[in-house]
Amino acid sequence: MKLLAAIMILAVPAPTVSVSAPDIANYQALAEQDLRLAMVGHRLALANAPFCARKSRNPGWVLHDKAQYPDAATAQAAFGFRLPVAVSAVVPGGAAQALGIKPGDAIIAVNKVDFTSPDLVKGKRASARLEKLQDMLGEALDTIGTANVTLMTADGVKSVKLAPLAICASRFWVDAKSKLDAGADGVSVRVTAGLMAFTADDEAQLAAAVAHEMSHNLLGHRQRLAANGNSDKQILETEIEADRLSVWLMANAGYDTQAALHFMERYGRRTDLGIFSAGTHLRWKNRQKVMRREIALIQQAVTEDRPVPPPLLAPGKM
Numbered sequence: 001m002k003l004l005a006a007i008m009i010l011a012v013p014a015p016t017v018s019v020s021a022p023d024i025a026n027y028q029a030l031a032e033q034d035l036r037l038a039m040v041g042h043r044l045a046l047a048n049a050p051f052c053a054r055k056s057r058n059p060g061w062v063l064h065d066k067a068q069y070p071d072a073a074t075a076q077a078a079f080g081f082r083l084p085v086a087v088s089a090v091v092p093g094g095a096a097q098a099l100g101i102k103p104g105d106a107i108i109a110v111n112k113v114d115f116t117s118p119d120l121v122k123g124k125r126a127s128a129r130l131e132k133l134q135d136m137l138g139e140a141l142d143t144i145g146t147a148n149v150t151l152m153t154a155d156g157v158k159s160v161k162l163a164p165l166a167i168c169a170s171r172f173w174v175d176a177k178s179k180l181d182a183g184a185d186g187v188s189v190r191v192t193a194g195l196m197a198f199t200a201d202d203e204a205q206l207a208a209a210v211a212h213e214m215s216h217n218l219l220g221h222r223q224r225l226a227a228n229g230n231s232d233k234q235i236l237e238t239e240i241e242a243d244r245l246s247v248w249l250m251a252n253a254g255y256d257t258q259a260a261l262h263f264m265e266r267y268g269r270r271t272d273l274g275i276f277s278a279g280t281h282l283r284w285k286n287r288q289k290v291m292r293r294e295i296a297l298i299q300q301a302v303t304e305d306r307p308v309p310p311p312l313l314a315p316g317k318m
């Protein structure tokens with residue numbers, strides 16, 4: 001009886017106080033994917049800025065909030081949060097990098113508004129504090145053109161004046177789903193973790209997927225479908241336009257447009273439903289044909305005079 005009691009006590013799992021190395025690695029891998037997507041998105045949005053009707057001043061950083069993570073102790077171990085909101089990654093060539101901002105620097109305040117208070121998330125969604133910060137910062141940058149940011153860095157408190165360039169307005173985020181998918185909601189571009197992994201060894205193929213979704217946003221497709229109805233035929237039209245514009249955006253950003261054809265074949269072979277395909281998308285070989293026509297036009301355009309204006313974004317075409 002005594003022995004059984006002892007075994008039963010041993011069998012009760014101890015409360016987990018430590019965090020596991022694989023969990024830490026998973027959190028860090030997610031942050032790396034955020035950076036990969038931010039870098040590709042920034043490169044496309046910067047290079048094509050002259051042709052975007054809607055621009056936004058983008059600091060070229062990725063921020064994260066400790067509250068977003070399911071396990072605070074793992075998040076702390078993975079990223080060493082100095083304060084609840086911190087810079088998780090800095091895009092090479094962006095404004096944040098030029099100011100010497102580094103991953104791990106934490107946000108104390110934006111234009112004197114304190115973002116260290118736990119009250120900003122109390123009783124709200126985990127993303128509430130970061131959303132408030134992004135909205136405030138975005139509004140300041142797009143109206144005044146600058147924002148004062150106070151950071152807690154490895155060397156102590158540092159104040160900087162962000163004054164980034166205006167580039168094509170777009171946000172980019174990695175959706176944790178494993179399905180091969182991406183989407184555009186008129187403002188943001190979403191890429192699933194599954195699609196990030198599918199393009200893991202080829203940045204230009206990731207750029208092809210991002211450029212397609214950015215094209216939907218730049219061409220106002222969401223708004224057009226909402227206004228004119230969203231029959232299969234109308235959706236198909238927007239899909240063809242996004243495929244056409246995507247290769248121009250890629251070429252202007254210095255990506256090899258052939259990667260779009262390779263991506264389409266790989267993605268198509270994996271996801272094409274054959275005769276069961278929806279009427280909203282062309283089959284992958286036909287999508288390649290649409291892109292090849294545009295690639296030929298790009299090659300005919302004056303290549304020394306980059307960036308080349310994409311015909312679909314010409315004034316009057318919007």
Ligand SMILES: [Zn+2]
Nearest residue numbers: 212216239242
């Ligand atoms: Zn699409």
